[in-house]
Amino acid sequence: TAYEIASNNDIRSLFHRSIDESQSRFIDQNINQTLKILDLNYNTHDQVVYDNINDAIESRYMAVFNRMPRFLKNIVRNMTEAKSLQIFKMIVAKVQNTYITGTDDQILLKNTFDDFVRTKDINHLIHLYTLNDLYKAIREHANAYTTLVCLNLSLLSERKYQGICYRGVGMTIHDVSRFYYAMKTSSSVIETRNLSSTSKNKIVSSIYSGFGASRLDNLYSVLLVFEFSKPCSTAIDLTRVSDRLPTISQFEHEEEVLILPYTLFKVTRVTEETDIEPFSIYLQNVTVPKQSLINFFRMKKVLDLFEIFVKTYIF
Numbered sequence: 001t002a003y004e005i006a007s008n009n010d011i012r013s014l015f016h017r018s019i020d021e022s023q024s025r026f027i028d029q030n031i032n033q034t035l036k037i038l039d040l041n042y043n044t045h046d047q048v049v050y051d052n053i054n055d056a057i058e059s060r061y062m063a064v065f066n067r068m069p070r071f072l073k074n075i076v077r078n079m080t081e082a083k084s085l086q087i088f089k090m091i092v093a094k095v096q097n098t099y100i101t102g103t104d105d106q107i108l109l110k111n112t113f114d115d116f117v118r119t120k121d122i123n124h125l126i127h128l129y130t131l132n133d134l135y136k137a138i139r140e141h142a143n144a145y146t147t148l149v150c151l152n153l154s155l156l157s158e159r160k161y162q163g164i165c166y167r168g169v170g171m172t173i174h175d176v177s178r179f180y181y182a183m184k185t186s187s188s189v190i191e192t193r194n195l196s197s198t199s200k201n202k203i204v205s206s207i208y209s210g211f212g213a214s215r216l217d218n219l220y221s222v223l224l225v226f227e228f229s230k231p232c233s234t235a236i237d238l239t240r241v242s243d244r245l246p247t248i249s250q251f252e253h254e255e256e257v258l259i260l261p262y263t264l265f266k267v268t269r270v271t272e273e274t275d276i277e278p279f280s281i282y283l284q285n286v287t288v289p290k291q292s293l294i295n296f297f298r299m300k301k302v303l304d305l306f307e308i309f310v311k312t313y314i315f
Contacts, residue, residue, distance in 0.1 A: 077151050084151075087144035089117075095134050105132055108250075122152040123248050126238065129195070129258065130249040142194050146261055153233055158245060160231035165198035165257040166205035167226070170219035171279070176270065179281050183267035189286060190265045198226055200239065200255040206278070221278040226259065227268070228285045234260040235285070264288060 092113050099106035109131055116124035125148060129135050138145045182188040199205050206223060228235055238249040238256040249256050265283035273279045 080147050081151055084144040084147040085117075087141070088148060091137050091141055091144070092128075092134065095137050098133065109134060120152075122149065122155050125149060125152070126156075126236065126248050126258065127250065130238065130251060130256065135195075135197070139195055142261065146195065149260065156236055157233065159237045159241060160233050161235035161237040161257045162228050162231045163200065164228070165200050165226050165235075165259075166202050167196055167198045167224045168205045168278075169222050169224055171222045172218050173220065176220070176222065176279055176281070179267050180270045183270055188266070190267060190283060192259055192261055192263045192265075194261055196259040197254075198224075198257045198259055200257060204254055220273060223278050223280045225280055225282045226257075226265070226285070227282060230285070230287070232263065232285050234263040236260070 092109070096106060096109060099109070109128075112124055112128055112131065115121070116128065125145075129138055129145070179190075182190060202223075226235070236258045238247060238258055239252065240247045264286040266286050267281060268284045269280075269282040271277070271280045271282075
């Protein structure tokens with residue numbers, strides 16, 4: 001197990017969750033289930049490779065939303081918040097029903113969720129994502145939760161992350177080659193498609209990745225290295241930032257940075273597996289180009305997206 005191969009007690013102290021919980025949180029076991037690449041007709045689930053940054057419509061929408069005048073933001077909030085909260089309540093209720101009544105996990109989930117509903121404090125909302133079991137359900141139905149976070153993202157401005165963080169993933173050689181292709185294609189852009197837990201501590205992601213263990217289904221252990229040269233609003237630092245901003249994660253030692261969907265990256269480097277290191281893919285955060293509201297909403301793709309949005313959240 002990962003615990004058994006940990007080299008010393010300091011590393012073992014990171015294991016505050018069960019092994020299964022930690023593995024599922026900081027590593028994607030199969031890229032075909034949790035990572036999506038739209039390139040050369042290739043499809044997976046959680047990331048997209050675009051041939052051009054202008055195709056990243058959702059990312060551009062988020063950037064435009066954050067620059068909207070307050071009255072427009074309020075219109076969007078009124079259209080989406082109630083429905084998203086209703087869906088999220090259903091997700092929480094389903095997870096609560098899996099616990100034995102009166103257990104510590106059930107009490108913690110109930111109290112934290114009640115605090116969020118009562119105060120609408122986004123810190124409680126982020127804290128909920130770090131709880132055992134709930135984050136799995138959130139990732140399976142990420143739209144409602146992501147909407148609630150994005151509506152309040154400005155309140156987390158002091159938690160914008162700048163630095164390096166890591167996440168493990170299982171990949172075939174064919175999968176790795178597509179990121180190599182993206183690196184060689186200067187216009188290619190990668191977009192995250194789901195909530196991604198990463199860690200500032202390389203050990204947290206590496207130790208669960210299965211590197212050095214028996215290979216299953218021709219999958220190689222790959223370390224994704226996310227690099228943020230500037231503070232990024234869609235990369236949220238869950239650790240203690242200052243005396244005024246303590247950790248908002250239930251498991252402080254994981255040093256988590258939560259990357260939201262529709263965050264953009266370019267592949268800058270792909271290194272091969274060695275005896276002591278897994279394959280590594282280096283992803284440099286890309287800033288979404290600025291665009292006027294009028295020009296953005298003139299785009300046909302945006303109108304198509306808005307139609308889907310209305311059907312999903314309004315009717």
